[in-house]
Amino acid sequence: MQRSFYPTQTQAKLPIKYGPWLQMFALSISWRALTYLKHSTKNPYVSLSPAAEDLLPTIPDELHTLAEARRVEWGKALLLGQAPSDQNDQHLLFLNGKNFPYERSGVVGFTVCIGNSIAAIVSQLGPCCVLGVLRDERPLAWKGTRIQSLGGKFHVVSQTIPEDFSTWLYNYFRNIANIEGRV
Structure with missing residues (x-):
């Protein structure tokens, strides 16, 4: 099953065109977040509430090998300055605050998404989310989110x-609202 997702209403002219730089930007964001998450430990500095810990979990042991392979692959692409043309593991979602209860488009941070069919590094940059996919059993379920290595267009409808x-x-959004006391 898929879910339609309605991005932010923008004053920009549609479609939004982008070049190969966007794939490299997304890779750099995903690589940095993955490097931190892969090598972090729970509560490295302070004790967090359970809801806050859910927002910044460590990479589960069973995903360490896959996470390291992705981290190395993304790092090589960044060093070469060019993502392989077959690399389709970076997605960009546009938020508008109305897709989910408690959706927040003003958050900046990163975390790891672990689901039954997906594992990904999620970096929220205000009204956009960059996803670096570690594992995806339903790659065809994504529509209008994949960042193409040679550039492309987001129609953002x-x-x-x-x-x-x-x-x-x-x-994720519910946990943020819970921490803020809005739930």
């Missing part, structure tokens, strides 16, 4: 995300 990621995103 609607995007479709897999149900598993939709459920995770709902819980």
Whole structure:
């Protein structure tokens, strides 16, 4: 099952065109977040509430090998300055604050999404989310989100995300609202 996702309403002219730089930008964001998350430990500096810990989990042991392979692959692409043309593991979602209860488009941070069919590094940059996919059993369920290595267009009328990621995103925003005391 897929879920339609309605991005932010923008004053920009549609479609939004981008070049190969966007794939490299997304790779750099995903690589940095993955490097931190892969080598972090729970509560490295201070004790967090359970809800806050859910927002910044460590990479589960069973994903360490896959996470390291992706981290090395993304790092090589960054050093070469060019993502392989077959690399379709970076997605960009546009938020508008109305897709989920408690959706926040003003958050800046990163975390890891672990679901039944997906594992990804999620970096939220205000009204956009960059996803660096570690594992995806439903790659065809994404519509209008994939960043192409040679450039492309985002039509930004609607995007479709897999149900598993939709459920995770709902819980992510709910946890943020819980920390802020809005739930």
